Amino acid sequence: MYAYDELDRTLINERVSEFRDQVKRRLSGELTEDEFKMLRLQNGVYLQLHAYMFRVAIPYGTLSSEQLRRLAHVARKYDRGYGHFTTRQNIQFNWIKLAELPDALADLADVGIHAMQTSGNNTRNVTSDQWAGVAPGEIEDPRIWSELLRQYTTLHPEFSFLPRKFKFAITASEHDRAAIKVHDIGLRLYKNAAGETGFEVLVGGGLGRTPFIGKTIKQFVHGHDLLSYVEAILRVYNQYGRRDNIYKARIKILVHELGIEKFAREVEEEWLQMRDSALAIDDAVIEDIRSRFTYPAYEQLPHMPDELKKAAHDPHFEAWRKNSTFPHKVPGYAIVVLSLKPVGGPPGDATADQMDAIADLADRYSFGEIRVGHEQNLALPHVARRDLPALWKALDKIGVATPNVNLVSDIIACPGLDYCSLANARSIPIAQELTRRFANHDTANLIGRLHVNISGCINACGHHHVGHIGILGVEKNGEEFYQITVGGRADEKAEVGTLIGPAVPYGEVANVVEDIVEAYLALRARPDELFIDAVKRLGVEPFRERVYATR
């Protein structure tokens, strides 16, 4: 956990009073909607189809049990008893009343939660590996650097009015769980050949209308140069990024138009001028941040405790353990993923009762800590392996132990036309139907790792471009249609998927996905050749053929 200092607490509280005043003036008519819109967006308040939507930040995906309980309270008191975890370590409430928003924000501020910079053309919530600090083989806890960036970018005057929104993601593991290659700036902490720790810096990744995989702009940047280097990138972007056309305003377009070499030269020039400025961070600053992250007092525990041996006879428990628990850097402990993808449920939603129960379980079994990942699932990061059987029973009871993590029914989906005013088509019912089709755990296991991503429009909130199977809602003559891509991926080998053919109608999407999966099962070289590897080897043609031969 990270403990905010007085400065942050004051900032968050001041922000609530400021917004309370703005809302009051809006409701009295003193502020017009035109004047108010930017103010509400800076506090995470959007307008959806049915109501306002309120997006709350969960910096680097770390929550305390107290904070999760408070989110449950907000869901219950100001919303309809649930919240939606998003792909960027935020939570959204869908039914909030503007008049009550200041109270909701004040309740959240009590426990150090805010909604600053969760929308608008500024630097957004800095995301990170949801297993930060507990993943085996990690170079260092990447949240230290996420927090440094959070402090530096929060209310930064120069970066509060960028041409467009700007997103950072950081990882410190070989396997990228933070999707850094589809962010405006992606940072990978690693050790170079000389044994020094620093960042590979990627720039210009992003999805939306024009998807790009981020490119390496600098192979190695020392930690103490991180802020000056990042600022150099932001300055070049702020100066040259297009403000005349919203579709061309993201940094990815600038990088693409200038070319990465020219862009890198501009950044280098800018950087050399300020490298040794106040932005050069000294070790004391990093140490201070490091010291504010607290880690549990782990015990020395056996890897194979009796409780686990006994429970191994229960096939349901074993199915869950094999699927949803992951190695921890400390022997005797595990990382436990809580699936928010029940069969027939909306992906990423959790009810207030579930949140409360998870908070209690976190207190009992995970040193009071919860993590939020970009796959729209939660995790308990520090569970003693001996507690796994008891924890499983409790998780199962509240419906978050579906053993489908990383399987075909672990779908990432945006709210789509059920909620979103920008949507062409619905996402959630498509996801629900797919989870029903693939409800059989043995079948899903046989298929193996397969990521399905669904977006209701080209803004790509559901990351469809980088789904192994991507589904994008489009509109044709007032009807919902869906384009299907295969071969995308969001990890360290990130790639944009390839369209397999003409869009298919709503009622056909689940059949098409089944066809693609069947084609894969028939064509894979070995049972352990993953879907994504089979697509790489075979190309999209066999899948196209299978899907369109009879359509």
Add this chain to the structure above:
Amino acid sequence: MTSPLQQKIKITGPSVVTANRTWDGIVIWRTAAQGWSAELSDAAVVRTADDARALLAESVADDVGAIGAYIAPVDVRDTGTVKPGNLREHIRSAGVTIDLPVPA
């Protein structure tokens, strides 16, 4: 963004003006009595571009009461019942097409 009033108004059939209520965000429709209602059945139905423009103009003028007013298509049945003219408007008036995680 271009203000809705500067946009060219073209309607292809019976239309209403809809928006969200400012203080709580719920979906509302402009009535013939120059007010708002949470029921589509109370909406003023217009059939010409001029009437649509006029209805939108008075709706937008109520900036305190409503946000994001725009013209939306409706179907008027033989019985006179007014129904939403497309899926988006259907979802706005009838609610999400899925079961909410917590039943109301």
